Amino acid sequence: MRPEARHAHPVVAAPDLGAAPLAVRLLGEDWVLWRDAAGAPRAAPDRCPHRGTRLSLGRVCDGQLECPYHGWRFDAAGRCVAIPALPGFQPPASHALAVQPLHEAHGLLWLQPDGGAPRLPPFAGGMLDHLRQLTVGPYDVATSAPRIVENFLDLAHFGFVHEGWLGDRAHAALADYRVEGSADGFVATGCTAWQPQSNRLSTEGSWVRYRYELVAPYAAVLVKLPEQQDGYRDEIALFVCPADEEASRVWFRMAVTDHNSSDAELRAFQHTIFTQDQPVLESQRPRRLPLTGEVHCAADRSSAAYRRYLRENAITFGVQP
Numbered sequence: 056m057r058p059e060a061r062h063a064h065p066v067v068a069a070p071d072l073g074a075a076p077l078a079v080r081l082l083g084e085d086w087v088l089w090r091d092a093a094g095a096p097r098a099a100p101d102r103c104p105h106r107g108t109r110l111s112l113g114r115v116c117d118g119q120l121e122c123p124y125h126g127w128r129f130d131a132a133g134r135c136v137a138i139p140a141l142p143g144f145q146p147p148a149s150h151a152l153a154v155q156p157l158h159e160a161h162g163l164l165w166l167q168p169d170g171g172a173p174r175l176p177p178f179a180g181g182m183l184d185h186l187r188q189l190t191v192g193p194y195d196v197a198t199s200a201p202r203i204v205e206n207f208l209d210l211a212h213f214g215f216v217h218e219g220w221l222g223d224r225a226h227a228a229l230a231d232y233r234v235e236g237s238a239d240g241f242v243a244t245g246c247t248a249w250q251p252q253s254n255r256l257s258t259e260g261s262w263v264r265y266r267y268e269l270v271a272p273y274a275a276v277l278v279k280l281p282e283q284q285d286g287y288r289d290e291i292a293l294f295v296c297p298a299d300e301e302a303s304r305v306w307f308r309m310a311v312t313d314h315n316s317s318d319a320e321l322r323a324f325q326h327t328i329f330t331q332d333q334p335v336l337e338s339q340r341p342r343r344l345p346l347t348g349e350v351h352c353a354a355d356r357s358s359a360a361y362r363r364y365l366r367e368n369a370i371t372f373g374v375q376p
């Protein structure tokens with residue numbers, strides 16, 4: 056099994072999985088999600104064992120997934136429990152679906168294709184009692200997951216892509232920052248940026264201290280501390296679903312000091328920032344992150360660390376061969 060399958064990946068925001076079956080893509084495969092009779096989320100390959108029909112076109116009855124073609128029903132464990140054309144027949148174990156558990160964390164449901172003990176990215180450790188949390192997204196982005204992660208770790212684009220918001224071209228020079236290995240990936244510290252509008256509440260430009268951590272192949276967390284707003288802290292996680300090699304679904308999980316703004320206002324700020332990134336991301340060629348063939352400068356230390364991480368962990372999905 057590919058190394059990417061040994062990590063949990065976000066596939067849907069928990070409130071977005073309702074009563075109907077839902078089709079999602081992960082690592083180039085089709086999955087169907089539904090809720091069983093107890094409301095617990097389930098996942099299975101989106102292919103009926105009978106004739107290969109997409110189960111996500113069917114429906115959920117009493118927590119059982121019903122195929123749209125001949126109405127076979129599957130219970131929460133994947134057992135085939137009814138074949139309507141043969142009412143007295145007890146389907147054998149060979150007719151079962153390979154059900155996988157879904158894990159709820161950070162407002163999202165996570166699927167780990169290998170079915171092993173979930174490896175979920177850590178987020179906002181120890182700070183969650185003080186911070187307000189919300190999910191922003193999803194965004195469907197026409198590029199690979201590694202391109203999106205690399206952009207999230209990149210400080211040198213602020214003055215251009217986010218001019219007037221997270222940066223200013225007159226302050227484009229980057230102070231030296233450090234990159235070191237961490238338990239899950241690596242951490243970049245000592246990052247600073249001059250930001251005209253660092254967050255929704257900022258009223259003036261400020262120097263902002265940043266810390267970035269790569270916490271999984273397609274997940275990273277930043278902490279930002281604006282010097283002008285005493286005690287203010289934002290933690291923002293980027294969680295990317297690697298749907299296909301060159302197509303991704305993105306969520307942000309925010310944990311912020313701002314308890315005054317409405318959810319809509321906080322989402323609008325993050326939306327403004329990400330929709331500045333998105334056209335740049337979708338313009339990059341190749342869409343898969345190339346490990347050779349691009350040129351680097353000393354300001355790209357985080358991106359060099361990410362490429363090294365991908366190589367060392369044999370992560371190839373979304374990476375240019």
Ligand code: FES
Pocket residue numbers: 103104105106107108122123124125126127
């Ligand atoms: S294809 Fe699913 S029940 Fe026949």
Ligand SMILES: [Fe+2]
Pocket residue numbers: 206212216217328332
């Ligand atoms: Fe950006």
